[in-house]
Amino acid sequence: MKNRKFWQGFLTGGLSVLLCMLLVCAGLTVTGKIDIRNMIMKVSSGSILNKKLDSKMTELQAYIDQFFLDDIDREKVQDSICKGMVDGLGDVYAAYYNEEEYKDMKEKTSGNYCGIGAYVSQSATDGAITIVQPIKDSPAERVGLKSGDIISEVNGKSVEGMDLTAVVSKMKGKAGTKVELTVLRDNHQKKFTITREEIHSQTVAYKMLDGKIGYIEVSSFEEVTKQQFRDALDDLEKQGEKSLVIDLRNNGGGLLSTAVDMLGRLLPEGIVVYTKDKDGKKEVYRSTDKESFDKPIAILVNENSASASEVFSGAMQDYNKAVLVGTTTFGKGIVQTVFDLSDGTAIKLTTAKYYTPKGRNIHGTGLEPDITEALNDQTHRQKKSGVLIDNQMQRAIDYLKNGK
Numbered sequence: 001m002k003n004r005k006f007w008q009g010f011l012t013g014g015l016s017v018l019l020c021m022l023l024v025c026a027g028l029t030v031t032g033k034i035d036i037r038n039m040i041m042k043v044s045s046g047s048i049l050n051k052k053l054d055s056k057m058t059e060l061q062a063y064i065d066q067f068f069l070d071d072i073d074r075e076k077v078q079d080s081i082c083k084g085m086v087d088g089l090g091d092v093y094a095a096y097y098n099e100e101e102y103k104d105m106k107e108k109t110s111g112n113y114c115g116i117g118a119y120v121s122q123s124a125t126d127g128a129i130t131i132v133q134p135i136k137d138s139p140a141e142r143v144g145l146k147s148g149d150i151i152s153e154v155n156g157k158s159v160e161g162m163d164l165t166a167v168v169s170k171m172k173g174k175a176g177t178k179v180e181l182t183v184l185r186d187n188h189q190k191k192f193t194i195t196r197e198e199i200h201s202q203t204v205a206y207k208m209l210d211g212k213i214g215y216i217e218v219s220s221f222e223e224v225t226k227q228q229f230r231d232a233l234d235d236l237e238k239q240g241e242k243s244l245v246i247d248l249r250n251n252g253g254g255l256l257s258t259a260v261d262m263l264g265r266l267l268p269e270g271i272v273v274y275t276k277d278k279d280g281k282k283e284v285y286r287s288t289d290k291e292s293f294d295k296p297i298a299i300l301v302n303e304n305s306a307s308a309s310e311v312f313s314g315a316m317q318d319y320n321k322a323v324l325v326g327t328t329t330f331g332k333g334i335v336q337t338v339f340d341l342s343d344g345t346a347i348k349l350t351t352a353k354y355y356t357p358k359g360r361n362i363h364g365t366g367l368e369p370d371i372t373e374a375l376n377d378q379t380h381r382q383k384k385s386g387v388l389i390d391n392q393m394q395r396a397i398d399y400l401k402n403g404k
Helices: 002-031 036-043 051-067 074-087 099-110 139-143 164-171 225-238 256-266 308-318 391-402
Strands: 095-097 112-115 118-122 129-134 150-154 178-185 188-195 197-200 204-209 213-218 243-247 270-277 282-287 297-301 323-326 334-340 346-355 379-381 388-390
Touching: 074 095, 074 346, 095 099, 095 164, 099 164, 118 164, 129 139, 139 188, 150 164, 164 178, 204 225, 213 225, 213 391, 225 256, 243 391, 256 270, 256 282, 256 308, 270 308, 297 308, 297 391, 308 323, 323 391, 388 391
Parallel strands: 213 243, 243 297, 297 323
Antiparallel strands: 095 346, 112 197, 118 129, 129 150, 150 178, 178 188, 204 213, 270 282, 270 346, 334 346, 379 388
16 A cells, blocks of 8 residues: 555656656747746746736736837836836835946945035935035035925926935036926025036034034935044144034934944944844944044934934933934935846835834834924024034033033
């Protein structure tokens, strides 16, 4: 009986293998090659790409080939299909980059590029792209672009639904060329014609305030920011600073590696941030420097302080190394990872969540300041430094002087 069952199983398995071989041979005979994509779609009905979609794409192509009047830019069509696939995920931070857009993105994060010279951010709710801050003495600042301007058109074409990097790519170009921006300001449209220039990002500015209080403003977390921050801190130390204000207001973020490096200069050895992916896999980032900073610190934040700014501020707050002064931060506590594709293009996907050293994820909620202070129009100039001080800066200064 056992032998009979064995031979039945053997024959059944053998026939199955033979049938599979015949199907493969048939595929080779008809097409000259195995259609791997088609085979995968037939087997994996749960995949994004399935048999039904394949059939629909074939039908669409037949109509286009037969009836479409104009010439077809096949590369543009293929790019649009890839972008559409990513857009369908419903994640405003996800994006597909063609070869030119990917090159532009890498150039921007290095801190040196040709463009208008403005930091921009994209809303997680409606995808609106907003001027966070024009770079000082940049073309954007000189023509009158302001923080809060919402970009609606670039060169007369709507940017609605576009990824942030794609819009930035359209604003960039050769030095001396012009780009036209249409923005919404107070519900009114305004148009600006801007001549592009080579931009060398100075992402850090610093001064010594009255009372030997150091002040460092960080506008974004780019590759160049690491050394600029360390240089600023070292110089203020040489000048004899007694305490420090770090201004991250309107800082939309940037590179996680830069935030970690800066934290390494200020914090003792230990965890500064960690991430968890969809499977719960944890990746830990640590401060490994032997350096630390033991003087009082106040960090200025507001509703436009996002992403890497929140990583930095959250770690400092968790270690009780700084108080946060201002208003609740933006609340972007998710990680985007860029993956190189084989043809020089790339895809960016949201892949994980950020957590502060104490395990806080602030996505959608933001960081609450230790000292809440809404910005108003009250300003004054310090007697010795001549620096213009707003009420949030003054509140931070008062804390550093009086401890409350």
